Amino acid sequence: MTTAQPLIQARGLVKRFGDFTAVDGIDVEVRPGEAFGFLGPNGAGKSSTMRMVGCISPPSGGELRILGMDPVRDGPAIRARLGVCPQLDNLDPELTVRENLTTYARYFGIPRRVARERAAELLDFVQLTERADSKVEPLSGGMKRRLTIARALVNNPEIVLLDEPTTGLDPQARHLVWERLFRLKQQGVTLVLTTHYMDEAEQLCDRLVVMDGGRIVAEGSPRALIEQHSTREVVELRFAADSQEAFAGKLDGLGERVEVLPDRILLYVADGDAAVAEVTALGLVPASVLVRRSSLEDVFLHLTGRTLVD
Amino acid sequence: MVGLVLPRLVSFEGAPRRSASVAERNLAALKSAYWLVLISGFLEPVLYLFSIGIGVGALVGDLTLPGGRVVSYAGFVAPAMLASSAMTGALAETTFNFFGKMKYMKLYDGIIATPVQPFEIALGELGWAMIRGSLYSAAFLVVMVGMDLTSVGRAATAFPAAVLVGFAFGALGMAVATFMRSWQDFDLMGSAQFTLFLFSGTFVPAEAYPAVLRWVVELTPLYRSVHLIRGISVGATGWSWLLDVAYLLVLTGVGLLVASRRMGRLLYK
Amino acid sequence: MVDVSVAGRVRPALPRVPALAVLAHYLVGYRRTWRAGVFSSFLLPVLTVVGFGFGVGAYVDQGVGGLRYLDWLVPGLIASTAMQVAIGESTWPVLSNFRWIKTYFAQSAAPLRVGDILAGHLAFVLFRAFTSTAAFLLVTALFGAVRSPWAVAVLPVVLLLSLAVAAPTFAFSAWAPSDSYLALLFRFAVIPMTLFAGVFFPVESLPSGLRQLAYATPLWHGVDLCRAATLGVAPQWSVPGHLLYLAAWAIAGWLLARRAFRRELVV
Missing domain, CATH: 3.40.50.300 (P-loop containing nucleotide triphosphate hydrolases)
Incomplete structure (x- = not known):
């Protein structure tokens, strides 16, 4: 073809x-x-x-x-x-x-x-x-x-x-x-x-x-x-309100990329469960944890940014 | 004003006002063509007066009214133009506009979520229509006085009469609007309006019609309105104006009553 | 199941006369809505003849130039009916095809050229104006207001008049930023033309400046031709002159309309 x-x-x-x-x-x-x-x-x-x-x-x-x-x-x-x-x-x-x-x-x-x-x-x-x-x-x-x-x-x-x-x-x-x-x-x-x-x-x-x-x-x-533009899996961590930034510093070096959003932290990693284990090992206890496959949406947001267009 | 332009085109009166919610904004912005539409609204009856009253009037000459009084054709037609433009303005505002806002713009669905009641919306709409219509009527009366078709005193008396005509047709229009099913129905209403405009003693005295037609005509609201305003502007004597005023008052009351009942049912469904 | 496989594909040819396919579209819709239009575009002009021609006519003792007022008025009403139907059909429907129901955009995705889209719709407008006036002519003939077999010449004249007013109106409606502009067109052009271009009273009784303005309107030329036809008299102006003048409006209008349509559709 x-x-x-x-x-x-x-x-x-x-x-x-x-x-x-x-x-x-x-x-x-x-x-x-x-x-x-x-x-x-x-x-x-x-x-x-x-x-x-x-x-x-x-x-x-x-x-x-x-x-x-x-x-x-x-x-x-x-x-x-x-x-x-x-x-x-x-x-x-x-x-x-x-x-x-x-x-x-x-x-x-x-x-x-x-x-x-x-x-x-x-x-x-x-x-x-x-x-x-x-x-x-x-x-x-x-x-x-x-x-x-x-x-x-x-x-x-x-x-x-x-x-x-x-x-x-x-x-x-x-x-x-x-x-x-x-x-x-x-x-x-x-x-x-x-x-x-x-x-x-x-x-x-x-x-x-x-x-x-x-x-x-x-x-x-x-x-x-x-x-090409994302990892295999994404871990979404939620901590108590307004404390994301404080925790984010401790997560540096985990996975390929760490993205801090106002309401949660995203870890771009190859193996989600392994990353969660590492987070726990650091003594951090997130309010919620979600491990999911990376999607086109992650690529899209990564490439075009999260800012509202209009 | 319906006029001798086909009533299908009457929609031009109401169509811009379909965007009346936008008009509010335009009031502040003052740049939309809608303003020109509003301001030039008084022009139409004046154009008719010049064309029919003076142009055709030159062919007709003077008219002898039933009382024996002789008036120029322009003097005869002018009060009828005033009455019919009050009718058209009020109907366009209350039917076309109201229908558009209720059915398509869902404007009222937003308003009734507030403590405002349907009937109050109707009165608000009617009030706006009346302010506009009254300004047009006043301007037209000034033209009539300027053309020496009536005296200042008579014009001053004719003004409240024209406002009453507007109220009666506005109330009637609100009642009618609640029965409208689609824009197609406006074609019918426009046709009815145009027929009234042609045959309400507007261009020739009703006495010229065959007897049966004459009786039917004398029962219509536009005939009563023309009769009232013409009586005032040519200075007719007698008490028949009381009948006209009573008729228009009753029409206003019944129209409002029907409109408020029906609106409640349509909006709170 | 739809067969859309490449092998089974029958390649559609382009329509032979694309504008006719566009006209067909409007006629299909009109089959359903014509009844509503009969009232306004046909019965009401007839009522005007009755109320005005007979009613007011009875008071015009001298007639107009020796003619019965009714007979004099009818050809004027024929021309103005044609104009009003033509302009009415070229305003809101055109605006709506651009802004509300967007029919023109649907058509431009098909293998039609801008000229086809425009010509097809114009043809429908002419059809509307023509059928309304033809029916009107027939009825007024029954009233005895048509006095010459030349009256059949009214039909081509109203076609030309309709095109002369519809084409520039298409351009205007395509350009109009909002429907308020259409209301203004009626208020400042259509209604004054109807009232002062010789339909209800002779243009000669207008003061000189206004008279020149009336002569410049396409409607007056249509009225004069129609009047000459139904009364069987010579028009006030040369026939080729009238026809050329109306044709000039039509051609200029077509060019403007095509430009305006292109501006909206090909961006």
């Missing part, structure tokens, strides 16, 4: 809005059949990148090829082979669920009859068949999202772009969306998504980049990123 021609290829890609540089020279390659993720805090440049890939935002610099074509010159031809699920659902509230799919299919030159069949299949796929003739407005957030995803599939796209596909959904709805996206991937559809949910990235992405301030700060598979 690695030898296949990349579907999306960006070199030194830049997007500026006036003086503000949203995307600051990134290199990305998305290969056929993979699920590729853009991770990053708000304002990292993920959505700007997605809009450029969606051929609705001309790059300000660098090189971008999608399906081997130039997004500025061949926008419609590329978009004919893309499916886009935007961050906010922009369904037509005056149409029914089914009509939202059939009218959209017409934009791809799909004949009416085929569009009807296709809509029926897709409604089945996203489990909305029973609501086919309902209006959009009374649907739940999860249903609207599924309908938007179905709409993005109406043209049998080769690449599906998903901008924060599960933001704002309840756990059941999220899992259903993940499961459907996984099936698409199994069928060979290339997925490109942005998210700031680490569990989502770990669930769905074969490969991902972490963006911060318009740049790519890390790249790899979720597993590789964890190995």
Whole structure:
């Protein structure tokens, strides 16, 4: 698969809005059949990148090829082979669920009859068949999202772009969306998504980049990123309020890295239980102890910082 | 003012006010176009007066009223414009705006969590509508006096009458708003308003209508309002204005009563 | 199960006339909402004819230039109905497609160009204005207010007039920072045009400065053409002049609208 021609290829890609540089020279390659993720805090440049890939935002610099074509010159031809699920659902509230799919299919030159069949299949796929003739407005957030995803599939796209596909959904709805996206991937559809949910990235992405301030700060598979930027396990220690700093000094040298937060201390270590034993041996008695596997969230926070972005 | 512009477009009166919570902020900021919308609101009846009263008036000439009094067409139309703009302003404020705030902005759900009661919200809304409407009415009366369509004394008497008209339609609008199901219903209301505007003795004396239509027309609130204000501004004699005033007072009372009952039920659900 | 496998993929072609697919979208929605619009865009102009044409007309003893006031008024109302429907459909719906329901953004993710999105919506607006005025024309003909077979020429005229007012309104609505601006458009442009551009009384009775302003409005040119058509008389101004003037509004409006749409959609 690695030898296949990349579907999306960006070199030194830049997007500026006036003086503000949203995307600051990134290199990305998305290969056929993979699920590729853009991770990053708000304002990292993920959505700007997605809009450029969606051929609705001309790059300000660098090189971008999608399906081997130039997004500025061949926008419609590329978009004919893309499916886009935007961050906010922009369904037509005056149409029914089914009509939202059939009218959209017409934009791809799909004949009416085929569009009807296709809509029926897709409604089945996203489990909305029973609501086919309902209006959009009374649907739940999860249903609207599924309908938007179905709409993005109406043209049998080769690449599906998903901008924060599960933001704002309840756990059941999220899992259903993940499961459907996984099936698409199994069928060979290339997925490109942005998210700031680490569990989502770990669930769905074969490969991902972490963006911060318009740049790519890390790249790899979720597993590789964890190995590279974190330890195997993390120990979370809580001491009595306001005494973290005092204890932290005594923990120096334990594990690879010690991070002191207002409410707890994190030890990044290879073996959590061994580290807990060492802490106890030092005569320290934390109020609570949690040993867990290192997650993408640790990588993410380590790379992009803990400060609130907005 | 509904006017001869189709009522579907009436929504322009209420639409900006759908963002009324924002208007509060704008009051401080004073930079939004909303202010221009507010300030220019009085312009519409004046434009109608010039177009219909003077422009078409040049074709019509003078009118002889039933009492034998002869008035210019502008003098005949002006009080009707005042009454209908008081109606439109009050209805737009209390229906469109109220509906938007209740249904979409969920503004009131926030307010009823405080000790404020639904009825007090309604009165507050009505009060704001009335202040605005009264300023428009006063400005219009100044124009009428300036054009020599009425005297200063009569204008001063017509002012409270216009305020009463505003209250009656405001109360009616609040009651109506509690029955609105969707924005589509506003199309219907706009149509009803426009029909009233055309056939309430606004442009021709009701005496010109066929007898049956005339009786129906005389029962409508806008006809009573036009009759009241026109009587004052042309200086009609007699006591029929008492009937108009009583009618409008009863309408105000019934409107408020219905509105407060229904609002309680809609909000505390 | 959806077949999205690469082998089974039928590659969609681009739509032959993409703007038609966009128009189809609006027509599907309109199938459901047209009833609400019938009242405002058709019955109410008819009521205006009754209340104003017959009502006030009865008091206009001399007529206008020797014509019955009703006959003189009706073509003006036809033109102003077309204008109002065209502008009404080009204001809140356009703003909403950008800011509230974001239909344009959904469309721009499909293989449509900005021009297709704009042309499809404009075509729907023209459809609305055209059907409203055609029905209105028919009813007024039944009232006996149409006096010449030339009246059929009203139909292409209202199409051109609608385009001349809708295209620049699209540009305005795309640019408008808030819906207050749309209210201002009605207050300072649409309503004054309706009232002073020769619909209800002859423009000639306006004072000179205002008269020039009235001549500059697209509505007056539409009114004059419609009046000439339904009455079967020569217009006050040359027909090619009228048509060119309206076409200039349409073309300038289209260019402005396309620029405004591009500014919003391609960033």
